[in-house]
Amino acid sequence: MISKDLSIDFLGVRFENPFCLSSSPVGNCYDMCAKAYDLGWGGVVFKTIGPAHFLIDEVSPRFDALTKEGTPFIGFKNMEQIAEHSLQENLADLRKLKEHYPDKVLIASIMGSNEKDWTELAGLVEEAGADMIEMNLSCPQMTSHAMGSDVGANPELCRAFCEAVKRGSRLPLMAKMTPNITDMVPVARACLAGGADGIAAINTIKSIVNLDLNRKVGLPIINGKSSISGYSGKAVKPVALRFIQQLRSGEGLSQLPISGIGGIETWEDAAEFILLGASTLQVTTAVMQYGYRIVEDLKNGLMHYMEEQGVDRLEDLVGLANASMVPAESLDRDYIVYPRLDEERCIGCGRCYISCYDGAHQALEWNEETRRPSCNTEKCVGCHLCVLICPVGALSKGDVVMKPGRKGKAEDKSI
Amino acid sequence: MTTAYEEKISPEYTMSTVMEEAQRCLLCHDAPCSKACPAGTDPARFIRSVRFRNFKGAAEIVRENNSLGGVCAHVCPTERYCQAGCSRCGIDRPIDIGGIQRFVTDMERRLQMEILRPGAPNGRHVAVVGAGPAGLEAAASLRRLGYEITVFEKRERPGGYLRYGIPAYRLPDEVVDADVAAIERLGVRFRCGVTVGTDVTMESLKAEYDAVLVATGAGEGKTLPLFDGDSRVETAVAFLARVRGNKGRGESIPDHALVVGGGDVAMDAATTLKKLGVRRVTDVAYEEFCEFLASAQELEGARNAGVTIIDGYIPVAVEGKAVVFRHRHIDAELRLAADKIILAVGQKADAAGLGLAMNGNEAQSRDYRTADEKIFVAGDIAPGDKTVVWAVRKGREAARAIHSSLEERRSR
């Protein structure tokens, strides 16, 4: 079995591998975190710890899932707030975890309702043995508007709370961002100005996932009602990647230390976050669905990827794709790539024809005798809807042609 | 050009269809499929790797748990082992574990992955007699523990029934070649064309090596006295070995061939005859279908090839060109004229000259150890199922028995 060093330094802390549980029920207590460490997770962000005066009272049931055809959990909705265990229990668990797993990274997620809370909690978790603090500025379903994503959308409050945490503790500090905002950069900057050392992104997206059509109520139903609440899982990966890219494109933020979160299930997802600038990775929904064991394939697959890329240090991959993302107005619009048909592979289903007609430019012609499509390049705009639709990969990138009157050579294009 | 005989029968998955199949897997807790694999190949674990798109990791799991993982993917009677307890049966039908394993090991071969690594040399040297699946797995397991290994094989090439028994349309040469080559690259030395007991004695092996593992299999087809001296008659294993070698080229084609037997070997012989172009092939089995020995897949394969299968009859007499059968339970008689008769009525161990005390087809042994503390046995001549995957299991367990015995001897 391949064996490669996956360790990475993040905010001055060494992680034996970048894979961490994100703050949520998957890291709710000592036994859970211990099992996760034993199975190979590099770090744990413990379930968000709140102040003793904030009473947690959860609904039941508290989850829902978006599915499609045979795929379970395209996305996942939760209505949970922060830790259900008492402050004392949580601190005791942190202490025991650090004692039994000194080489694993233990991150305490905290959330206060005022500066005093934040300062106190920071001191308490440092004293309990945490290696790092993550500020939860982003839970979208708190019962208090002084907590959660309402705070995370307000740069001034974020800055003040970061300063408060820094007053209570000298540990490295991550601020966890809410995606329920148009531009994350001002919030991230405010956090950095307040003393945060890095950014964790993203928390869940406000959502309504399904409705009960007979009762005409959103799901899950809680005594006849429901609420807008956080969406996570594979479906949010594209949104998370976008925010991470936007953070790193901010003026002066090209080296911003990031812990990437949102929809990570496979090593390929992980590699994408790393290439866009994440040094560590956090996972919840995939663990809730499949268990801690997914870390085996996350780690092994990432090792094989590093081997294929000829990379020995994980940090050498961080941010390599950032420069490839440019504003839409900077893209080369001078050429068209026509689809090419592999006659051998085509099974004659005609899906490409339907989609090109109904969703593109009526460029595919359908031969009823042979049951094969052919491309009319007069009409084809090279959108490649057909390529994405074909169930057997019979359509792919074909001839590259310059648009009339444009300069440059088709063969020079990197398609 | 490949002959009709060589054409593969099992369809191959593509990247997207294998994901569809892997997606059907329920990723069970304490997975029944993994518990049911005799060799511990851990299907639940490699299917999970496929499911999470870690294809190379899947190949590592198969190979590290089973040095003949490529071969097993093609020939395992999965409906009796891993697929038998598959939880997915509670919904519809089991996961196609063999198919997923084929996809994974085919990919491993295409990418020329090098997964197995020898252990640090421990200065001890073991001789293995017989390069069938049991001998091959034992050799690989011992190399990984740091032993020097020399395998003695009487045929010209390693593989045993993998190369000289199971037909190429079910187990292509390249699959056997790849698994054997990986074991060779581990540093196992093969001395082919050497019959132990004739060309080299057991005594000399015992003198030269720290231990000797005998895995000579059951290579000889049984016959029935009724057919003694009949020039039309051949054993199935002799017939299959020859066709496997000549790929069906130059075989004389009879008009009507008769196969006697109802196991996998009989199905292979009958199907092979059809693939060679024999017009009428009739198989007569001792067992009735309700108690059939051949796997469902093999039976279906024979039927699809156009073999006529008659169950429940015993051959009782030969009258000229005709063979007369009587039904085992009903008062019924059957006469079949045939130009060629293939007997697939079981195989027997050929352990002559090896000095083993035999109990029928099995050597007298306990946990792979024999009365002689230097001699061990594995494969078809050891207790357990007579299948490739069991040969793998026995090979690995025998390797462990040798290792612990040598450790014991050293500490004495």
Ligand SMILES: Cc1cc2nc3c(=O)[nH]c(=O)nc-3n(C[C@H](O)[C@H](O)[C@H](O)COP(=O)(O)OP(=O)(O)OC[C@H]3O[C@@H](n4cnc5c(N)ncnc54)[C@H](O)[C@@H]3O)c2cc1C
């Ligand atoms: C036609 C046929 C089809 C089969 N199909 C399947 C199937 O689909 N699935 C399945 O799981 N199993 C199948 N089997 C059974 C399977 O092949 C055997 O159980 C398995 O090969 C046994 O492994 P082995 O290593 O004990 O012996 P073998 O494979 O028989 O190998 C023994 C080796 O030892 C060598 N040898 C023997 N004597 C000596 C000597 N004195 N000196 C040196 N070398 C010697 C032989 O030449 C041979 O290479 C089939 C068997 C047959 C005959």
Ligand SMILES: Cc1cc2nc3c(=O)[nH]c(=O)nc-3n(C[C@H](O)[C@H](O)[C@H](O)COP(=O)(O)O)c2cc1C
């Ligand atoms: C049930 C549930 C509870 C969560 N609780 C918290 C929490 O207490 N604190 C926090 O910072 N994030 C919490 N999150 C958000 C996750 O940590 C993570 O940011 C988000 O789910 C996206 O990652 P994923 O797609 O891997 O789940 C929770 C998520 C879920 C699904």
Ligand code: SF4
């Ligand atoms: S998952 Fe466990 S805790 Fe939740 S409802 Fe089911 S049994 Fe209860």
Ligand code: SF4
């Ligand atoms: S979608 Fe693909 S397989 Fe179907 S007709 Fe078009 S090219 Fe052929």
Ligand code: SF4
């Ligand atoms: S028993 Fe079947 S469904 Fe369960 S893990 Fe094994 S193959 Fe998958």
